[in-house]
Amino acid sequence: MMTINKSIMRKQDQNPKPLGLYLHIPFCTEKCNYCDFLSFGGVGNDRQGQYVNALVKEIEYYGKEYHNKYYVDxxxxxxxxxxxxxxxxxAELMAAVRANFHVLPDAEITMESNPKTLNRYKLNRYFDLGINxxxxxxxxxDNDLLAFLGRIHRAEDFLESYQAAREAxxxxxxxxxxxxxxxxxMECWLDTLKKVLKLMPEHISFYSLQIEEGTPFFKMYREGRLEPIDDDADRDMYHRAVELFYREGYHHYEISNCxxxxxxxxxxxxxxxxxxxxxxxxxxxSYLEGARFSNAERxxxxxxxxxxxxxxxxxxxxVWYHKNSRQEDISEYLFTGLRKREGIDLDDFEAQFQQPIEEIYADNWxxxxxxxxxxxxxxTENRLYFTKQGIDISNTILTEFV
Structure with a gap:
């Protein structure tokens, strides 16, 4: 039995697969009024350093298991x-990743940032570390809106950081x-869009504000001190943005990204x-080897x-591990794939699940x-995707696949 396992491992090692790595940094200067992400404000440098040490340990742990099975792209x-x-x-995190995983030379390496926490020194060092x-x-x-959202930066901070990033x-x-x-x-939204488009960023993510339970905004909403924007106004803002992005040469490839x-x-x-x-x-x-799992939140x-x-x-x-069933894989394939503007490839769907979509969903087709x-x-013959109008009721349609 041991000989067979080693043989299988050698075969796997010869055919490594692509892997994405996500590294979570749960610290902020302070939480925004709308944020329900797993993050904390006001954590000192010592605690941050302790956390990074723990994160390096996790990188090392999985590096032993997956270094020869995957390459990181x-x-x-x-x-x-x-x-x-x-x-x-x-720098410590990047060194640990490179020491424990095979990172491709042309790997896309993204780092999120808040404009108020950036400076020229940091940006130059990030670039030197291979963050691209x-x-x-x-x-x-709009500075009034930024203050209302609880953001720590002003519009001027963003413009300065953007320019410094280009220079880095x-x-x-x-x-x-x-x-x-x-x-x-709408006037305020279009003003932001036009100013950002003048900068010509390579990518723009645009999201509708969601009032999530456990946030200051939710408390204000429950107390009647916050009135959500009208659905029609929200959708108008979305579609006007998409029109501008198309006009400026952007590819609207996912519902909230271009x-x-x-x-x-x-x-x-x-x-x-x-x-x-x-x-x-x-x-x-994580989603790996047909399973979804997640880490401790404390x-x-x-x-x-x-x-x-x-x-x-x-x-x-x-702390949580779940091996997907075939039906769960089917539902997730559709639920996530339909977020892409090109939708899903029905030939690929049938090849993966050995049945056409009409048969699998015969009861509610x-x-x-x-x-x-x-x-x-x-x-069409080989694609399924949302129309412009379909995006607006996408959540309703997607529930049919769950």
Whole structure:
């Protein structure tokens, strides 16, 4: 039996597969009013350093298991606000990843940032460390809206950081923008869009504000002190943005993302294509070898797991593990794939699941067919995708596949 296993391992080693790495940095200067992400404000340098040490331990743990099975073609350092860390800690993380995984020379390496936490020194060092894609959270270029959102930066900080990033050598910059904010009108939204488009970033992510439970905005909403924006106004802002992006030569490749041709986010495409990725850090999620799993969400638990990781044959970081069933894979394939503007490849779908989509969803195909006949979905010989109108009710349609 041992001989057979070694033989299989050697075969796997000869055919490594692509893997995306996500590294979660859960620290911020302070939490924004809308944020329900797993992050903390006001954590000191000592605690941040302790966390990075734990994260390095996790990198080392999985490196032993996956170094020969996978090559890394995308890395995404997200948060939180990764740029809040001292540069030496980012350098430590990058060194650990490269020492424990085979990172391709042309790997896409993204780091999220808040404009207020950037400076020229940091940007130059990030670029020297091989980080080649910078995501800057602008959200808005209206200072009153930024204050309302609880952002620590002003529009001027974003503009200065963007220019400094260009001067540091970054040729792949994403800008995060938010619409549907209470108090935001179309004029304000278009002003932000036009100012950002003048900068010609390679990629723009644009999201509608969601009022999530557990946030200051949710408390204000429950108390009647916050009135969400009208749905029609929200949708108008979305479609006006898409029109402007198309006019400026951007490829609207996913519901909330557009990029210049060739600058689509390779890492995020893994999520929407059910490709494999490994999440590292507090609360990080993974999809690997047909299973989904996630890490501890309490900082003390995560740090403690790192202390015993060297002596464990199974990961001490994982608190939830689920092996997908065939039906779950089918549902996730459709749920994530339909977020892409090109939709899903029906030939690939049938090849993977050995049945055409009409057979798998025979019981409710009449309802899906009604969405096609109503102009919300388009089904060609080999593709299924949302129309412009279908995007607006995409959540309703997607529930048919779950």
């Amino acid at each position: 995308t890395i995404f350092i997200g948060g939180g606000t990764p740029s809040i860390l001292e540069v030496a800690l980012i 894609r910078l995501s800057i959270g602008a959200q808005s270029l 050598g970054f040729q792949n910059i994403n800008t995060d923008l938010m619409f549907g904010i209470p108090g935001q009108n 990029g210049r041709p060739g600058y689509e986010c390779r890492h995020n495409l893994k999520y929407w294509s059910m490709d494999e990725y490994l999440g590292l850090g507090l609360g990080a999620h 900082l003390s638990d995560y740090v403690e797991a790192s202390r015993v990781s060297e002596n464990k044959s199974t990961s001490p970081f994982i 009449h309802r899906l067919k009604a969405f096609i006949e109503s102009g919300y979905l388009v089904k």
